[in-house]
Amino acid sequence: MPGPSIPYSHFLLVPLPAFGHTRPVCVLAARLVLEEENVVLTFFAPPHQFEQVRKDISNQLPDSLISSDVKEKALKRIRIVTTFKSTDNNVFNLSTPFFQSYPGAYETLYHGRPFTCATTGKVFDAMPPPVAVILDHCSLPQLQATRALSGTSVAIIAMIILPASYMICYFGPESQGGITDFGRTVDGQARVGASPDGPRNKPFGHTEGKIIKIAGLPDMYDYELFPQKLPFESPFAPVVRGGFQFFDQCDAALIASSYSYEGAALGQMKSHFKSRLPIYCVGPLLPSGYGRPSVVERSESNNLNSRVESDVQVFLNEMRDKYGKRSVVFISFGTIFWPMTPEYVDELIQVLIEKVVPFIFCNASPFAKLPEEIANNIKSSGLGFLTTWAPQQDVLNHSATGWFLTHGGNGGVTESLGSGVPLICWPFDGDQPTTSAHLSCTLKVAFELIEVRTGSNGLKPMLRNGLAAKGTREAVGRELREVIDACRGEAGSELTKNAQKLKWKFQKAWEDGGEAKRELNAFLKRYVLGMGRLD
Numbered sequence: 194m195p196g197p198s199i200p201y202s203h204f205l206l207v208p209l210p211a212f213g214h215t216r217p218v219c220v221l222a223a224r225l226v227l228e229e230e231n232v233v234l235t236f237f238a239p240p241h242q243f244e245q246v247r248k249d250i251s252n253q254l255p256d257s258l259i260s261s262d263v264k265e266k267a268l269k270r271i272r273i274v275t276t277f278k279s280t281d282n283n284v285f286n287l288s289t290p291f292f293q294s295y296p297g298a299y300e301t302l303y304h305g306r307p308f309t310c311a312t313t314g315k316v317f318d319a320m321p322p323p324v325a326v327i328l329d330h331c332s333l334p335q336l337q338a339t340r341a342l343s344g345t346s347v348a349i350i351a352m353i354i355l356p357a358s359y360m361i362c363y364f365g366p367e368s369q370g371g372i373t374d375f376g377r378t379v380d381g382q383a384r385v386g387a388s389p390d391g392p393r394n395k396p397f398g399h400t401e402g403k404i405i406k407i408a409g410l411p412d413m414y415d416y417e418l419f420p421q422k423l424p425f426e427s428p429f430a431p432v433v434r435g436g437f438q439f440f441d442q443c444d445a446a447l448i449a450s451s452y453s454y455e456g457a458a459l460g461q462m463k464s465h466f467k468s469r470l471p472i473y474c475v476g477p478l479l480p481s482g483y484g485r486p487s488v489v490e491r492s493e494s495n496n497l498n499s500r501v502e503s504d505v506q507v508f509l510n511e512m513r514d515k516y517g518k519r520s521v522v523f524i525s526f527g528t529i530f531w532p533m534t535p536e537y538v539d540e541l542i543q544v545l546i547e548k549v550v551p552f553i554f555c556n557a558s559p560f561a562k563l564p565e566e567i568a569n570n571i572k573s574s575g576l577g578f579l580t581t582w583a584p585q586q587d588v589l590n591h592s593a594t595g596w597f598l599t600h601g602g603n604g605g606v607t608e609s610l611g612s613g614v615p616l617i618c619w620p621f622d623g624d625q626p627t628t629s630a631h632l633s634c635t636l637k638v639a640f641e642l643i644e645v646r647t648g649s650n651g652l653k654p655m656l657r658n659g660l661a662a663k664g665t666r667e668a669v670g671r672e673l674r675e676v677i678d679a680c681r682g683e684a685g686s687e688l689t690k691n692a693q694k695l696k697w698k699f700q701k702a703w704e705d706g707g708e709a710k711r712e713l714n715a716f717l718k719r720y721v722l723g724m725g726r727l728d
Contacts, residue, residue, distance in 0.1 A: 201233040201270075202721040205302060205323040207295070207335060208352070210239035210287045212528050213604045214329055217354045217449045219246055220478040221327075223253030224703075226267040227481070228710075229717045233270045233320060235302060239291065240275045241282040243312050247273050252586075253480040272317050274310040283559050284529060285425070296338040299326070303343050325720050327352050327447065333435035336442060348720060351439060351446035351470075356603050357458035358631060359624035360448075361407050362418065363433055364440065365465050370407035372415050400650060409457030410627055411634045411657045421621045422533050422648035424560040440470060447716065449603065450476040452708055453698035454610070455631065473716040475709050477699045479611045484590060484696050501580055502587070505553065508578045509593040512551040519595030519689070522552040522617070523588050526600040530621040531558040536666045537645055539567055541598075544673040546574045551593075555583040589614050595689075596680055601625035601632070610638060613696035615688040617676060619645050630657070638692045640679060644672040 204225065208218040215238070225232050238246040250271060254264045276294040281287060294311075301308050308317045325348040328335050336349055353360065365371035400416035407413075440446070446466070451474055452459055463472050512521050522545065532538050545552050554577060556563060563579070571577035585605065588594055589612040597609040598617040603624060609616055616639035618629035632639035634657065646652060646662040654661040662668070679685055702709040 200231060202231055203233050203320050203323045205235050205326045207237045207328050209329045209331060210291050211284045212242060213602050214354050215239065215242055215246060216249060216604055217478040218352060219249040220253055220480060221475065222250055222271055224713060226270045228713055229721050232721060234272065236271060236273045237276055237298065238273050239287060240277065240279040240312055243275055255480065255482055258482045274308060275312040278311050292334045295335045299339060300342055323347055325350050330436055330439050331432055333439050336439055348444040351443045353446055353448040354603060355624045356450050356628055357448065357455055357462040358407050358410055358627045360462050361458060362627055364436055369461055369465055370405055372405055372418065404656065407458060408461040409455055409635055410630050413630060414656045416650040416653050417655055418626050419622065419650040420626055420646045421651055423622060424531060424533050445471040447473050447475050449478045450474055451702055453702060473712045475713050477607045477611055477702060479607065479699065484611050484613060484700060501582060502584050505578065505583055505588060509591045513593035516551055518592045520551055521593045522550055522596045522598055523594055524552055524598040525555040525605065526558060527602045528557045530600045531560040534647055537669050540666050540670045541673060542567060542571060544670055544677065546576055548677045550677060551576045553578045553583060553588060555580055557581050601628045603628065610692055610695045611699045613693040615639060615692040618642060636691065638688050638695060640676050642672060644668040
């Protein structure tokens with residue numbers, strides 16, 4: 194690694210410790226060093242994801258598209274480190290050390306000192322101070338720590354890994370589709386001594402049945418944003434309020450979305466922020482050549498580095514040979530969310546086995562609890578593969594995979610559509626309800642499950658169709674059987690065709706002249722060519 198006298202523009206990348214937030218930043222890291230040779234990166238990886246981050250960044254540079262020499266030089270300009278030691282893989286437990294270790298780590302970089310990785314003990318050479326710090330928009334404490342040390346001399350960039358529709362919903366004014374002018378509401382409460390916390394963090398989770406209108410989405414009741422009773426209580430009010438402060442204080446934003454995916458919502462979001470915040474649309478954040486058969490085959494042959502990956506590939510190959518292409522349903526609710534009603538999960542598995550649908554079920558959430566009887570049923574069926582981790586991109590790109598049953602997280606949705614795989618949505622919270630509506634109603638690339646909804650809000654009727662969950666296992670089973678039949682019929686074929694069209698648009702985004710490539714180069718021109726290069 195060159196010393197501090199070499200004219201590199203140094204960027205610090207700091208994702209949140211949930212992998213759904215980390216993986217898009219891995220893609221961004223690879224894109225940055227590929228687009229600009231005068232960029233060097235320091236990547237603060239969560240300890241439990243350290244090896245996965247290193248591997249994931251390397252996988253963004255497939256050998257079939259990038260020469261070994263170019264890849265080696267690019268990877269040398271990405272310094273992957275941790276700021277604290279931990280063997281814990283619980284996202285909630287990692288939050289405190291994640292935030293507490295940041296100020297000292299940033300101070301080391303800002304003063305141009307050598308940096309020691311907390312996990313490996315490896316010492317990295319000193320580099321010039323960062324020209325910009327790319328932080329998750331939920332990381333207000335890190336923004337404040339950065340400003341306290343370096344003032345405005347180092348740019349702070351918001352990394353938005355969520356779709357624009359979510360940003361409008363939670364950070365936009367009511368006049369443009371926001372559920373409430375939340376920042377002003379919380380500040381007003383604070384001035385009179387009221388707490389923003391409380392049941393569901395009112396006023397954030399308070400619903401009145403009012404209609405919200407977001408560009409590109411069907412109109413929705415406000416309570417449709419909270420379709421599930423959750424297995425945890427999160428401090429939503431401080432997080433969202435922190436987001437308002439973050440956007441008021443940062444210098445620019447990168448969003449992992451694209452006009453081909455949600456052009457109307459992006460236009461509305463940019464209109465709202467245009468007076469104070471430049472926004473660069475760098476989505477879809479997917480590996481180079483993602484979804485192309487030649488790249489997929491090479492990726493599959495080179496990535497069998499663990500027993501799980503190997504077993505998954507064997508299972509997919511066997512299911513394809515036995516049941517045909519696009520026969521497998523991949524199921525994942527991400528690394529956090531999990532259904533609170535165990536019998537709904539049991540019903541899902543029973544329906545898949547009854548309908549002879551091969552499936553991979555990834556239960557990565559710390560709240561996931563599958564009884565031994567269910568696990569045994571999956572194993573004995575010969576149709577299912579149960580795992581706490583799966584190589585998601587490889588699974589979605591495999592010719593055996595036909596559908597992705599998901600909570601609707603933005604990263605997984607992007608990877609699925611980038612693979613041309615349609616979805617079955619089981620939304621929980623956050624951006625997932627609006628994303629599911631967008632996928633099923635606007636893009637027509639997904640079926641959205643309704644009967645799986647729970648809790649006081651989830652059992653209320655939806656505006657778009659008047660349907661309401663009945664709250665019974667029988668109703669869930671009936672809907673699942675109907676959806677499986679639809680997947681295998683004309684409706685499923687139409688959704689697959691639409692997903693394939695989006696796959697092509699996603700690929701075009703990173704070609705010369707593509708929308709994502711243009712936006713990233715505009716960002717680099719501002720922060721590297723404009724101010725970072727020491728000519």
